[in-house]
Amino acid sequence: MINRLSFIKFIFICFIVICNFNTYGQERIIKSFNDDWKFARFGSMSDGSTLEEPKNIDEIGFNDANWRLLNLPHDWGIEGPFRANLPNQTGKLPWAGIGWYRKTYKSPQEDKGKRVFIEFDGAMSGTKVWLNGGYVGEWPYGYASFRLELTHHLKVGEENTIAVRLNNKAESSRWYPGGGIYRNVRLVKTNPIHITHWGVFVTTPKVNKEQATVHIKTDINEEISNLEILHEIYTKGANPTKVEAQKTAFKQDCDIIINSPKLWDLDAPNLYEVKTTLIKKGKVLDTYSSTFGIRTIEFTANSGFLLNGKKVHLNGVCQHHDLGPLGTAVNVRAMERQIEILKSFGTNAIRTAHNPPAPEFLDLCDKMGMLVQVEAFDVWQKKKVKNDYASLFGAWHEKDLRAMVKRDRNHPSVIMWSTGNEMIELRDAQDAPMAVMLADIIRSEDNTRPTTFGNSRPEATTNGFEKTADVFGLNYKPHLYAEVHKANPNLPIYGSETASTVSSRGEYFFPVSENKKEGSGGYFQVSSYDFSAPNWAYRADLEFEAQEKNPYVFGEFVWTGFDYIGEPTPYNKDKTNLLNFTDPAEKTRMKEALKKLGKNIPPRSSYFGIVDLCGFPKDRFYLYQAHWRPNFPMAHILPHWNWEERIGKVTPVFVYTSGDEAELFLNGKSLGRKKKEKYKYRLRWNEVVYKPGTLKVVAYKNEKVWAKSEIKTTKKASHIKLSPDRTRITANGQDLSFVTVKIIDKNGLTVPRTHNIVEYSVSGPGEIIAIGNGDPTNHESFQATKRKVFNGLALVVIRSKKGEEGKIVLHAKSSGLKTTNTEIAATLKK
Numbered sequence: 001m002i003n004r005l006s007f008i009k010f011i012f013i014c015f016i017v018i019c020n021f022n023t024y025g026q027e028r029i030i031k032s033f034n035d036d037w038k039f040a041r042f043g044s045m046s047d048g049s050t051l052e053e054p055k056n057i058d059e060i061g062f063n064d065a066n067w068r069l070l071n072l073p074h075d076w077g078i079e080g081p082f083r084a085n086l087p088n089q090t091g092k093l094p095w096a097g098i099g100w101y102r103k104t105y106k107s108p109q110e111d112k113g114k115r116v117f118i119e120f121d122g123a124m125s126g127t128k129v130w131l132n133g134g135y136v137g138e139w140p141y142g143y144a145s146f147r148l149e150l151t152h153h154l155k156v157g158e159e160n161t162i163a164v165r166l167n168n169k170a171e172s173s174r175w176y177p178g179g180g181i182y183r184n185v186r187l188v189k190t191n192p193i194h195i196t197h198w199g200v201f202v203t204t205p206k207v208n209k210e211q212a213t214v215h216i217k218t219d220i221n222e223e224i225s226n227l228e229i230l231h232e233i234y235t236k237g238a239n240p241t242k243v244e245a246q247k248t249a250f251k252q253d254c255d256i257i258i259n260s261p262k263l264w265d266l267d268a269p270n271l272y273e274v275k276t277t278l279i280k281k282g283k284v285l286d287t288y289s290s291t292f293g294i295r296t297i298e299f300t301a302n303s304g305f306l307l308n309g310k311k312v313h314l315n316g317v318c319q320h321h322d323l324g325p326l327g328t329a330v331n332v333r334a335m336e337r338q339i340e341i342l343k344s345f346g347t348n349a350i351r352t353a354h355n356p357p358a359p360e361f362l363d364l365c366d367k368m369g370m371l372v373q374v375e376a377f378d379v380w381q382k383k384k385v386k387n388d389y390a391s392l393f394g395a396w397h398e399k400d401l402r403a404m405v406k407r408d409r410n411h412p413s414v415i416m417w418s419t420g421n422e423m424i425e426l427r428d429a430q431d432a433p434m435a436v437m438l439a440d441i442i443r444s445e446d447n448t449r450p451t452t453f454g455n456s457r458p459e460a461t462t463n464g465f466e467k468t469a470d471v472f473g474l475n476y477k478p479h480l481y482a483e484v485h486k487a488n489p490n491l492p493i494y495g496s497e498t499a500s501t502v503s504s505r506g507e508y509f510f511p512v513s514e515n516k517k518e519g520s521g522g523y524f525q526v527s528s529y530d531f532s533a534p535n536w537a538y539r540a541d542l543e544f545e546a547q548e549k550n551p552y553v554f555g556e557f558v559w560t561g562f563d564y565i566g567e568p569t570p571y572n573k574d575k576t577n578l579l580n581f582t583d584p585a586e587k588t589r590m591k592e593a594l595k596k597l598g599k600n601i602p603p604r605s606s607y608f609g610i611v612d613l614c615g616f617p618k619d620r621f622y623l624y625q626a627h628w629r630p631n632f633p634m635a636h637i638l639p640h641w642n643w644e645e646r647i648g649k650v651t652p653v654f655v656y657t658s659g660d661e662a663e664l665f666l667n668g669k670s671l672g673r674k675k676k677e678k679y680k681y682r683l684r685w686n687e688v689v690y691k692p693g694t695l696k697v698v699a700y701k702n703e704k705v706w707a708k709s710e711i712k713t714t715k716k717a718s719h720i721k722l723s724p725d726r727t728r729i730t731a732n733g734q735d736l737s738f739v740t741v742k743i744i745d746k747n748g749l750t751v752p753r754t755h756n757i758v759e760y761s762v763s764g765p766g767e768i769i770a771i772g773n774g775d776p777t778n779h780e781s782f783q784a785t786k787r788k789v790f791n792g793l794a795l796v797v798i799r800s801k802k803g804e805e806g807k808i809v810l811h812a813k814s815s816g817l818k819t820t821n822t823e824i825a826a827t828l829k830k
């Protein structure tokens with residue numbers, strides 16, 4: 001018996017030893033460092049008061065016993081409250097101020113002899129780090145990923161205290177930036193000889209159907225003798241298989257041929273992974289894993305953008321980084337949902353306006369087949385707001401640009417690097433060399449993708465700036481495409497920012513006006529007939545037309561895919577603030593309201609989105625879907641059909657369809673069949689006289705029935721309907737279910753003009769982490785459990801609890817409506 005046990009023990013020990021000497025050993029240790037931080041705010045506080053920042057917070061002995069315990073990622077701004085006197089431009093949320101995070105943890109023996117780094121994917125902003133009272137380093141840009149070395153101050157085997165100070169200056173952003181360590185943090189432990197940070201760069205210089213050459217460039221911190229390097233390439237996905245491997249004496253550059261490569265494409269986003277191992281005399285010194293894709297990209301001045309040799313027109317959107325009611329704290333499922341929604345109306349490209357995104361965002365784009373333009377900055381040396389990046393630009397632009405490119409250059413989804421957006425410098429020919437200097441920094445780290453920037457200045461199409469980018473982006477200049485193309489016949493051009501149509505989901509104002517400056521009404525809302533836009537902007541249709549008429553333009557990036565927090569144009573006190581109101585009584589009322597409220601006008605999030613802040617489609621969603629997904633049968637009717645005060649009044653009806661013709665019926669009676677004319681993207685029945693009942697559309701394509709849809713005047717609101725986007729989530733403390741709340745009538749139809757207050761509670765292993773309704777003027781907390789619905793809809797976001805399986809039940813109640821609940825299963829298995 002003893003012998004048998006000893007034998008088993010022996011085998012077990014052998015197994016451990018083999019594992020340790022195996023080339024896939026844990027020589028590089030990567031550990032999440034997100035949990036159990038103590039947090040406190042100082043300086044400008046969330047309630048508007050000021051609290052003096054104590055001294056010595058960086059020291060080990062500082063007493064943080066009363067500080068709040070939390071896990072990262074964390075956005076302190078989204079916790080609110082909304083404050084009427086905070087700027088609309090940045091969301092009326094208290095993100096400005098000083099925040100400290102402290103964490104005391106035991107460094108394990110495994111740290112002995114290692115170099116230990118802390119990696120931040122992003123912290124907003126002005127990060128400074130201390131370990132055991134010793135200063136470790138800093139990185140001010142809130143959107144940069146960076147790492148700092150802890151080794152010199154680390155006490156191995158003992159308790160260590162790390163302290164992180166952030167300082168968000170007021171007036172440092174044109175939108176809601178969030179505040180806090182809002183992206184992931186990890187510890188990375190390496191041997192003294194190791195692959196440097198983002199030190200593996202994979203390119204695919206030669207690609208055809210039969211073969212792809214994979215070029216792998218590996219940077220190590222120090223070359224020593226007898227070093228070997230092993231690269232093993234696997235397919236990435238559910239069942240990874242080894243494709244190729246190569247082991248040689250260490251060399252920085254290696255080429256590996258893959259036969260019959262599976263290309264990365266929008267419909268088939270095939271990925272590979274290369275595991276790189278550094279070996280010295282049979283002992284593994286470091287391992288490093290890089291995901292990449294095999295694809296070719298080409299930007300041409302006449303044939304547009306080619307992916308794997310085929311033309312792809314970029315149907316792009318600009319996106320800010322916030323996740324709506326969840327704020328800026330990174331959550332993979334929330335980002336995945338955003339991309340799913342964007343794809344559903346035909347988006348195939350995203351511009352990360354105006355800063356580098358979270359790394360997980362690009363992982364998702366790789367996996368989901370989405371093209372990305374990664375953008376570095378909103379300003380260069382000349383500022384747009386008082387305390388923005390301009391003051392950091394001189395000392396930091398090079399480090400920030402290199403960090404951006406090195407981190408993201410293996411992503412197949414990334415196809416362009418943007419050095420900035422609408423920089424003030426564009427006005428002045430003298431500053432053109434700055435654009436070249438920035439592009440050159442990028443090219444020195446990656447010359448496989450073009451550089452670009454978003455240009456809003458007509459003069460920068462002729463003052464020399466147009467010669468500084470590999471591909472030229474025009475913001476809101478469809479009328480200049482032909483001219484710029486003619487003057488620069490070899491320059492690929494595109495709409496880097498387009499449209500900027502504004503609307504509020506489910507709001508319609510009458511009479512309908514096509515004047516872009518009209519269409520506002522209600523209590524600071526904008527009509528959803530999709531004609532309204534600020535003075536520099538225009539409706540979606542005009543860009544569609546310009547893109548069609550100038551087919552060398554390789555695509556557009558609409559401002560924006562999702563509504564975002566902050567910048568509530570036309571109600572952000574900029575010059576378009578006083579849009580004309582079509583109804584004179586409304587106009588007078590609004591003028592008075594504006595005068596009285598002054599700076600305190602309520603809007604706090606944008607009206608630009610094709611979908612609202614919660615991800616609910618506005619009407620425009622269908623306008624884009626009709627144009628961007630021509631083969632997807634659909635027809636959408638607007639407005640809703642609950643207008644008891646409009647009986648007998650003209651109430652125009654529009655249909656957005658991917659068909660080419662449609663017939664509209666009101667209560668069974670045809671209102672006529674209409675055909676889309678060239679360069680007209682909506683079908684309009686302008687003279688419909690409102691009568692309650694059913695509006696039905698039958699759309700045709702090539703004379704055949706293509707899609708049908710109908711809307712009805714509803715009965716009174718009587719029930720609440722809860723629809724989770726997923727009824728099973730993973731019990732990892734991260735996964736989410738997004739529950740759509742609808743106020744419905746007895747027949748199950750959503751009642752469009754309801755604003756009932758609904759109260760939520762949850763039982764089981766889940767929690768409500770955010771609620772929202774898509775109303776840009778609403779000041780109820782995103783973190784409350786009770787709020788109004790907006791035009792029939794609201795959103796509740798449920799998060800699982802780490803390690804806790806079971807049935808999560810969400811209950812909803814509202815006075816006068818039938819109470820309801822819905823179930824979501826939390827399971828440990830994926």
Ligand code: GAL
Nearest residue numbers: 421422456475497500537559
């Ligand atoms: C652009 C700017 C964007 C946003 C947009 C609103 O000029 O680049 O960041 O402000 O206007 O229309």
